[in-house]
Amino acid sequence: MIDIPLSALEVAMVQTGTRAVDTLRDTAAFAQELERLGYHRVWYAEHHHSPAIGAFPPVVLIAHAAAATSAIRLGSGGVLAPNHAPITLAEQFGTLAALHEDRIDLGVGRGPGTFDEATVRALRRGAGPATDSEYRDDVAAILAFLVEEVALGPLPEPWLLASSPAGAALAAELGLPVAVAHHIRPENTRAVVEHYRAAFAPSRWCARPRVLLCVETVCAETEEEAQWRGGPMNVVKAGLLKGIGDLPFPTPAEAAAHPFTEEEARALAGFRARQAVGTPETVVRRLAQLAEETGADELMLTTPVYDFRDRVGSYELIRKYLGEFPDVGSVEGRA
Template structure:
């Protein structure tokens, strides 16, 4: 039984051979369906210059989804602080929160959102990667500017995204709820949690440690079908293992014809074992295990599969087989 709320991270994968605008159009349907299923929140990730992931600004997707839903929480998972002026993020998310009270989150992350160094520099107007000090200053400035936006009404709920003990330490110092990227660096999850809980200082944003864990989740009626649906993302991951970041998101049929090397198969199997793939029973049991192991207050499911209906079916199956799942 899963006794914590379940939410979704929408990465907006762009299907091979299809225009990105089709993925963009799907986001409203996705939000409406997850609201119908009773999921707690949807977050949108910031990415740039990738053939596999749409370069759709989270703030725009939040506004679009909010206009077509009425209750589900919406936010960034995350918006990347080094790419934006802190005051602009505070104004954008403050406005969204005023328009949609008690529904908007601002999840703040550090990475550039791209593997292309020229694009990363373009996002920062020629500057190199943010230093630790610059990132910490940016996060503090965003929080300060958010307070200035309180005249608009309800504030967005701030979260700090982290995949390391350094990010966890910053979240603890600032008294922010933390969203752990278990779907990216599962090997860091437990150490980051320990650092966060040990160093947490209460703040106006959060009175106690509050943990959200993001998990890659692919659920289908059978183990074999779940593996088929996970195939396209496996091709993309295999490319990343070799430093290749410009691989389009293939169809399941194209992925089935792809030849993986033995080291790639081993690496992918090791990663998959840390996530939640398979039949409904296997996925629900794994999610319950992760919630128990991490003490998470909430699980954020990311499902990078090719077809919108297959993606929605994954969320639907989990809902159907999680009788004890906490709703909104």
């Protein structure tokens, strides 16, 4: 069974046939539902120039959801450091932490959040992609500004997102908890976790290594229904395999009729096998296996399905199957 906290990553999918305002309305409702169900935190991701994922700034979504909830932690998963001035992120998240004490997380990542080169240049004011040293300097500056500029009030909890050993190395060097993107590059998970734990240096932010593992999770009453609901994201992933990042998020029926190549079908099957898709028993067993294999301190579930009620229903089924969630305070306090 699972004895660590469960959380959620919300990527704000804009479904075919709906408007961006509908997705924005659902973000607050989603946080309210997850709070009711007893999940630990909800994070929002930064994306740009995609018809499938809304270009909604995480800081705005966090503020919107925080105003509609009272206890669940909320944060970024993540804001992308190269796209922002470090002092701006420190001020924004410091303000959120002052308004919603002990509820705000600042998860920082590196990627541009888009495949569109013109958008990357616009975000970077004409500059090219950030180098390793520039990214490290940005993250270090964010942490320094948090202390220097907003230290009079409560601070957000900083995290570093990682999908490669390089990201793990930076999190370990700076003494930050790490959020491992198993839902993006599952083939790197073992190396990321091992490198992070081996190199971790304690800091004011984190006394010991802390690992959050993000897993794509689709739970339904039957295996067939889970596969049906997960179909739209398969279409988006097939496009990403070919470097196409501007595909819309289709309906399950449209996804079922999509003509995947044999190579795409093999790649998607291999990816799904490393995630958690199926009935409550199948999903919980898989999540428990991943937690044991990685020694994760927390699991974050991301459920990119078409219908809002189906997305919430996935989390409800897992909650019902598990019964009471573990006490977060006692779990996080473990050495």
